[in-house]
Amino acid sequence: MRTYYIAALALSIVLFNACSLSGQQKETREVKLDKKQHIAAFAEGCFWCSEHIFEELAGVDSAVSGYAGGHTINPTYEEVCSERTGHAETILVYYNPEIISYSQLLDAFFNSHDPTTKDRQGPDVGSSYRSAIFYLNAEQEKLALQAVVKWKGAFKDPIVTQIAPLDKFYRAEEYHQNYANDNPYNPYIRNVSMPRFNAFKQECKLKMKSNN
Ligand code: MHO
Numbered sequence: 001m002r003t004y005y006i007a008a009l010a011l012s013i014v015l016f017n018a019c020s021l022s023g024q025q026k027e028t029r030e031v032k033l034d035k036k037q038h039i040a041a042f043a044e045g046c047f048w049c050s051e052h053i054f055e056e057l058a059g060v061d062s063a064v065s066g067y068a069g070g071h072t073i074n075p076t077y078e079e080v081c082s083e084r085t086g087h088a089e090t091i092l093v094y095y096n097p098e099i100i101s102y103s104q105l106l107d108a109f110f111n112s113h114d115p116t117t118k119d120r121q122g123p124d125v126g127s128s129y130r131s132a133i134f135y136l137n138a139e140q141e142k143l144a145l146q147a148v149v150k151w152k153g154a155f156k157d158p159i160v161t162q163i164a165p166l167d168k169f170y171r172a173e174e175y176h177q178n179y180a181n182d183n184p185y186n187p188y189i190r191n192v193s194m195p196r197f198n199a200f201k202q203e204c205k206l207k208m209k210s211n212n
Contacts, residue, residue, distance in 0.1 A: 027074055029171045031066065031092060033136065038097050040105045041068060041134035041166045043088035044113035045121025049193040050091045052180035053112045053200050058207040059100030064092045065172040065179070068134050069164060077173055083126045088162075090134060092169055102140055104206055106147040109133065112200045116157035122192055131159075134166035141165070 033039060044050050047065035054063040067075050070087030080087045093105060113121055115131040135141040144163050152159055171177075179186075180193050201208060 029066070029074055031064065031169045031171050033166070033169070038095050038102075039136055040093040040095065040102060040140070041090055041136065041169060042093065042105075042109050043068065043090040043130060043132035043134070043162075044109060044115075045089070045129045045131075046124055046188075046192070047089040047091055047172065047176065048179040048189065049196050050089075050112065051178070052193060052197055054091060054093050054105075054108065056197070056201065056208050056210065057095075057100060057105075057108055058209050059096050059098075059104075061094045061096060063094070065176045066090055066092065067170045067172060068166055068168065069132060069162070074170060077176065080128050081126075083128055086127070087170075088128055088130050088132050089172075090132070090169065100206070103143050103147065106133070106143060108200075108204060108206055110147065110151040110154070111204045112196065114155075115151070115159045115161045116155050118160045122196070130162060132162040132164065134164055134169075136166050 042050060042054070051063045051065045054060050067080050067085075067087035068090040070080070070085040072079065072085040072087075075085045075087050079085050080089065095102075095105060113131060117131075119125065119127045119130050121129045121131070133140075133144040133147075135144055141163065148159050148161065148163070180189050180197070183189055
């Protein structure tokens with residue numbers, strides 16, 4: 001009886017550990033930031049739009065939609081939309097500095113949204129849609145502050161962009177990745193994202209992938 005009890009206890013410990021481990025692995029969407037890679041993090045409203053815009057720039061290897069700047073762990077899209085987690089819809093931009101510099105990415109950032117509307121971008125309202133530059137190091141912080149000075153004359157109202165260190169970045173759910181390309185007939189993509197994308201392509205002087 002005693003042997004049976006010990007065996008049952010051992011089995012339940014093994015099962016408990018296996019379950020909690022797989023749960024953790026499945027649930028964590030925090031992106032480990034590789035110091036060897038060149039990465040920028042920007043929030044400028046809906047990430048469906050910003051991911052699409054930045055991926056169009058020559059020198060950008062990829063952009064990932066996710067959440068940054070909040071205070072909860074592993075937020076879901078619904079939690080972020082509730083405006084109770086403090087996160088902003090953010091993209092991580094992986095870029096090649098031999099083709100595009102961080103300063104040029106900052107130019108693309110200020111050229112692709114309205115940084116003067118607090119907690120709002122176009123039709124989307126709430127702090128999850130705020131304008132923010134999440135810097136990864138002191139050099140990026142310095143360049144971001146310089147970019148605000150450079151761009152302030154371009155807008156009628158003061159720039160309200162938050163400039164803060166990137167603490168954690170959580171990858172958004174997979175259906176949010178490449179959303180604009182995968183859902184061209186979605187009314188939001190047609191009526192909000194595409195006009196924003198086309199205006200950016202027209203105004204931005206940087207080299208685009210499709211113009212190569
Ligand atoms: N208001 C839009 C925003 C999408 S975006 C990913 C929507 O709910 O469809 O925040």
